[in-house]
Amino acid sequence: MELIPLLVLTIIGYLSGSIIERRHFRSIRERESQLIGILTFSAKLPPAEDFDKQSVLVTGNVVISVDYFKHISAALRNLIGGRVIAYETLMDRARREAILRMKTDAKEKGASQIFNVKLETSSISKGGANQIGSVEVFAYGTGLI
Amino acid sequence: MIVSNIEIIPGKRITKHLGMVQGNTVRTKHLGRDIMAVLKNIVGGELVGYTELLNDARQEATDRMIEQAKSIGANAVLNVRFSTSSVSAGAAELFVYGTAVVVD
Numbered sequence: 001m002e003l004i005p006l007l008v009l010t011i012i013g014y015l016s017g018s019i020i021e022r023r024h025f026r027s028i029r030e031r032e033s034q035l036i037g038i039l040t041f042s043a044k045l046p047p048a049e050d051f052d053k054q055s056v057l058v059t060g061n062v063v064i065s066v067d068y069f070k071h072i073s074a075a076l077r078n079l080i081g082g083r084v085i086a087y088e089t090l091m092d093r094a095r096r097e098a099i100l101r102m103k104t105d106a107k108e109k110g111a112s113q114i115f116n117v118k119l120e121t122s123s124i125s126k127g128g129a130n131q132i133g134s135v136e137v138f139a140y141g142t143g144l145i
Numbered sequence: 146m147i148v149s150n151i152e153i154i155p156g157k158r159i160t161k162h163l164g165m166v167q168g169n170t171v172r173t174k175h176l177g178r179d180i181m182a183v184l185k186n187i188v189g190g191e192l193v194g195y196t197e198l199l200n201d202a203r204q205e206a207t208d209r210m211i212e213q214a215k216s217i218g219a220n221a222v223l224n225v226r227f228s229t230s231s232v233s234a235g236a237a238e239l240f241v242y243g244t245a246v247v248v249d
Contacts, residue, residue: 009187017189024190044151051155057148057225059203063196065182067189097191116151122229122237134182134192136199140227142149 006072013068020067021089028096031104038103040114040141050144056109058143060101064094066133090135095119098137111143146211147221147248154221154248161247163219168209172202173236199239203227206241219245 046053066074070086077084098119106114120138147154174182178194185192214222225243232238 013187013189016187020188020190045153046151046155053155055147055149055151055154057150061196061200061203063192063199065185065189065192068187070189071186118150118226120227120229122231133186134195136195136229138199138203138227138229140150142151144155 009068010072011069013070013072017067017069021093024093024097028093028100031100032096035100035103035107038106038112038114040099040103040117042117044116046113046115046144050113053144055142055144056111057140058102058106058109058111058114059138059140060098060103060105061136061138062094062097062101063134063136064090064097066090066135071133091121091137094121094135094137095139098139102139102141106141106143109143110145113144114141115144117141146214146219148207148211148225148243149221149223150225150243152224154223157221157248159223159246160249163214163217163245163247165242166210166213166217166219166222166245167240167242168206168211168213169238169240170202170206170209171232171236171238172198174198199229199237202237202239203241206239210241210243214243214245217245219247221246221248 073086074084118140122136181194182192222243222245225241228240230238
């Protein structure tokens with residue numbers, strides 16, 4: 001009997017989670033193609049010919065929550081080991097979203113190139129029992145105007 | 146005040162190094178946001194409340210760093226780094242640091 005609410009939550013999580021994820025990926029792809037003109041580099045310094053430009057710090061962050069299905073499938077994966085695809089797509093979404101927000105920030109500030117892009121990932125709570133499983137990705141860099 | 150996470154400011158010369166400046170803040174989420182987050186944990190998706198919370202917190206840490214830089218007479222902070230650590234369950238520390246310099 002105890003399994004029934006668990007099963008219901010898992011099914012709800014799977015259905016809503018996959019819809020939200022699909023929608024999110026679609027919107028990410030759309031915005032990525034819109035913002036393709038903003039160039040991002042992990043190189044530390046801009047080339048010498050850009051030294052006459054002004055610099056500004058640009059940032060973007062996002063917190064994405066797991067859904068119940070992901071939570072369960074990761075817990076099961078934990079028993080046998082191997083890839084946790086449910087979490088891989090979660091991290092991918094979070095990183096791409098953070099980079100997109102950074103690019104949007106750059107666009108608002110009038111920058112067209114971002115140098116020294118750094119990505120920082122932190123799990124706000126560890127995802128244990130009765131805790132909220134979520135991941136934060138923060139992207140920052142120096143935009144050149 | 147110029148804030149940048151690269152080591153130079155393109156086109157400007159650093160005339161004086163003033164050492165490291167830092168700013169931090171510790172934030173915790175409030176109950177209302179927590180209840181929303183518990184629901185979101187079932188269906189998935191972005192936790193907008195948390196995103197804003199962390200964004201505000203980072204902004205405050207940055208403001209504190211800039212305040213400190215101003216107080217020692219700097220007009221730019223270079224090589225800025227952000228760092229996050231969880232102090233206890235439910236509370237996060239946002240920390241930002243950089244090198245204060247004077248540029249002409």
